[in-house]
Amino acid sequence: MVADQGLLAHQRRALIMEAIRRDGAVRVSELVEQLGVSDMTVRRDLDALARSGDVEKVHGGAVGLVGRTGDEVGFAAKSGLEPSAKRAIAEAAALLVTPGSVVALGGGTTVHAVATRLVNIPGLTVVTNSLPIAQLLESEGVKSPTSPSVLLTGGAPTPSQVLVGPLADMVIGSLHVDLLILGTHGASGRAGLTTPNLAEAQTNRALIGCARRVAVVADHTKWGVTGLSSFAGLHEVDYFVTDAGLTTEDRSALAEVVGELVIAEAADASGTDALPG
Template identity: 60%
Template sequence: MSDNQNLLAEQRRALILDEVRRRGGVRVNELTRRLNVSDMTVRRDLDALARQGFVAKVHGGAVPVVEPSTHEPGFEAKSSLEPTAKEDIARAAAAMAVPGSAIALSGGTTTYALAHQLLDVPDLTVVTNSVRVADVFHTAQRPGSSGGPRPGAATVVLTGGVRTPSDSLVGPVADQAIASLHFDVLFLGVHGISVEAGLSTPNLAEAETNRRLVHSARRVVVVADHTKWGTVGLSSFARLEDVDTLVTDGGLSAETRAEMSEHIPGLLIAGEDDTV
C-alpha cells in the first residue's frame, strides 16, 4: 500500500478495501502505518466502507462482508457505488468503440455510464438487453432539421425478455435474439470477477443470456470497477480467458493487477497511461 499522505479519500478507501478482501481483514493500527495517516482518518474510512456495505467493523479493525451468492442489488442501489470509477472506466472504454461498428452492451450501471459516452460515436449499431442503456440512446435521438433521426445517430436493438432487478432483459426470448446476431465488440458489465469463478452473476437466467452475448462477440471487453474483484455470484458464465480486455480503475493493488494479467491479455487501468 502507498504511504502517500495526499491520497484522495476515494483512493485511500479503495486501497483499504482491496487489502481487506485480499487478507480477509485488517487492523486500524496496520492501516495507519501503511497509509501514513491518523487513526481518526482510518476509522472514518472504515465507517464509510461499512455504510456502503463493503466491510463489517470489528474491534480494532474490519473484515469483508460476504454477501449470499444469490443476492442481486437493484439498479438504483448499485448506481450510488463507485460513481467516479465508473465514469473513468466509461470514458476509457468508449475510446475503444469504432464508428460504424456493431457493438453490444450488457446490463449494469457501468455500461449505463458507458452508453452516455458512446453518444458521440457515429453510426453505431447497438444491441443491448438493458432497458436503461436503450433509454440513453432513445433520449438522445433528437430529430434533425429534416425531422428525421439525428445524423450519425446509433441504431439500437433492444432484446426482449424478463426484467431483472438490475433492469436487464434475460431469458429465452433474449437468448434467441442474441444467438442470431454477431457483434464486433461486447462491452460487458459483471457482478463479480475472480480467478476461480471467472465472471459470475447471482441471476441464473442472466448468466445464460450473458453466455450468449459472449459467444456472439468477436471481442469481449469487461467494464468493472475494483470492487467487483473477488466477488462471486451464484452462476459463472465465462472464464477470465474468454475476456480480451478488462477496463477497470486504479483501486486494484499491484498484486491483483499482476494476477489478472496472467489470465486476461489486455488490462486497461482507467485514468492511467500504462496498460499491463
C-alpha cells in the same frame, strides 16, 4: 426514519437496515440528519452492520447485500457506487469502439456509463438487453443524428432492469457483433465472471457467444466478489477495463489471464466517491 437522539445502538441499526431494504443504499450524511447522531456514530453503526454481514460499506455510505453470493441489487442502488471510477472506466472503454461497428452492451451501471460516451460515435448499431441503456440511447437519438441505432433484445426483466430468458437468448444467438461491452457482479481468478442471477448468466453467455471481441468493465471493488453463477472464464476476456484502485497484486493476477488489462485513471483522484445526493 424519524430523528431521535435517544435511540439505542440496536434501534439505530434496525432503522438503517429498514432504509437499506427500502432504498437499496444509504448515505452517511442522510443518516446523521435522520437519526440525530454524529457522523462518527453512524460510521460505527455501519461498521458493526458490515462485520455482521448485513451491509457492504462504500464511499459515503453503505449498500445492502452486495457481496453475498445469491443477492442481486437493483439498478438505482448500484448507480451511486464508485462514480468517479465508472466515469474513468467509461472513457477508456469508449476508446475501444470503432465508428460504424456493431456493439453489444450488457446490463449494469458501468456499462450504462459507457453508453453515455457512445452517442457521438458515428454509424454505430447498438444491441442491448438493458432497459436503461435503450432508454438513454433512444432519448439521445432525438437530440443527435449521430446517435446509435438501437436494437433491444426483448426478454424478462431482472431487478437490474436487464432483459434475460429464452427470448433474449434466441435473439442474441442469431446476431453477430464486433464488440461486446459487459459488466459483471464479481470477478475472481477461481470463479471467473459471476452474477447472482442464473437467467442473466445464461444470457451473458449468449452475448459472449455472438461477439468477435469481449470487453469487461468493472471497478476494483468487483475483484474478489463471487456471485451464484459463473458465466465466463477470465481467459475469454479480450479487454478487462478497471480503475486505478485495483492493487498491484490483483493487477498482476488479472493481466496473466485476460487478453489486455486496461487501467483507467480517474480525472478526479480525490477518492471522494459518494452515493448520489
